[in-house]
Amino acid sequence: MNNNTYSTLQRILFSILKVPEESIADMLQNPKGVRWDSLTQVSIIMAIESEFSLKLKASDYSRVGSPEALVSLLNEKGF
């Protein structure tokens, strides 16, 4: 994941989760065990599609359930 993508992802998660920025960095570096609720997932899907000009398929939606899966998804999409 390049620096721009990482930075944008941090800003997205900070905006949605409303937690301190250092927590976001920690979450992305050590993502294991963190899962988001459905409302958070919807917001993240919305943000990812908007900020990265992506059109996610329905099958991608379930891959936005955790920071680990999200990072993996973005890597897969070439970001």
Add this chain to the structure above:
Amino acid sequence: MTFLEASKILSNQQLFQKRKITMCMSGNGAPLDLYLRAHGALKNIGLEPSFLDFGTLRQYLEIPKNHEENEFFLLFPWDLVGCLDWRLGIPAKTSTLGACVEEASTNLNRVIERNPLGVFYIPAPIPPCFSNRFDSLVLDSELKGIVSKNRICYLSGNLFDISPYLSIGCPFSLSLLDEVAFAVLELISTRKTHRKKVLVTDLDDTFWSGILADLDIQGIDAYPEASGYRHFLYQSYLKKLKSEGVLIVALSKNDPQLVASALNAGKFLLSGTDFVGVWANYESKSKNMQEISSTLNIGLSDFVFIDDNPVELAEVGAQFNEVECLKFPDEESGMLSFFKILQEHFSADLITEEDERRTEFYRNKSVKPIKRDLDEFLRELSMELTVNDRTLCCRERVLQLINKTNQFNLNGKRWQESEIQREIDNGARLFGASLSDRDGQHGEILAILIGSNNLIQAFVMSCRVFQRKIENAFILQMLKIYSGNLLLNARRTERNEPFFNFLLQHAREEDNHFVISHDDFVSRNNRAAELFKIHFNQ
């Protein structure tokens, strides 16, 4: 607007007036929340949207509306015809096409009866419910027809996306939520609950191109060409508004006779009778605006005032901030936004026959909507002015006037009989003027001592007869006797402000005197003579 941009707008948000709104849709509308609030913030609205629980729109419509509630409906085909919902699967049996259309009408009426803040219909593909595929096309067309007939807007642009609808219940394409929110806010912010009733228009360089007093009737125009085009478009819209029940008033700092002639010259799309009233005088426009409001018995909050002059707009706006003041565009490019604003103020859902006859109704009312100008009033007085040559005799009254009058007095000098005689011996003449009207005799009310060199040494008029244009008519008679310009030996006193008001309107200062230009005075005041029957008493 991207997700992060919308978030940033909200984090920088100032405190706006809060506005709660219930977004009524059957699907999951929560993803719209951020964009609705961000677009609201851009319009200085602190929007607080709430959403119905997923799949509860039908139940919600069963509950009577809370009067205070602002509802905005986002409807999809399945909200009008239940069997069209993709999430419920394809029904084994479907109602007839006719039954579906009837169901759609019934469901839409239930929405409209609640008088919502706004309704959008979002077309979406119809599931293969019908055995005959053409029935699906027909139903799609019928639904659009029902929606159009009820004057509901479409949100076109392939906004429906089946992926998020099936996955998370949100029927909108997640990348187009910004567009949906933008459209919703546009409708909310432009919807006026209050239609204005009166449009007050300036005339010079607004209703018509040009200044009437400078160019006369021949020089002003509103032809659909060149400089007249903006005014042509404006007049055509005024004509339309008039037919829709808006009262059109002309308000102009102009001679009322000239305005009446111009409006009835057959040059324009509207004539004098298309206006509910024409206020043409030289008083302030704010004063006139108050009078128009009183005459029509319509509050100023129902007024839109249009003028090309920002000074006039500011003057009215400063006095009455409830009047909507709009500048008439200087260029054609400004006309598009100008008409958009006017349409917002005068938008009507329904035009009735009563609306079409409103102007005639007001014109025929016993409360006279059309202002009478001063000249009309003066004409009705049937005034007769007798010019008396007092050079040789009968000077007592005029001498008394000269020595007693303070306000309309050339220089405040008090004259002895011997001084008057000395001037007369040097070629001066002494005139007085008597006035009578329909109410009776006013006696000698004006006196003037004028030298052979056209120098006026004394000039007084009784304050009992102010505002009758007697001084104008009298000077016109003097200009018939004395060729060339008149000179005035004027001097300010503590009390002769009324005289100087007359002087500053009709004379110019030159060396140590004031000068009334013969030709200029005659051309500007010839109408004053028409107010009197003039007699000469030698």
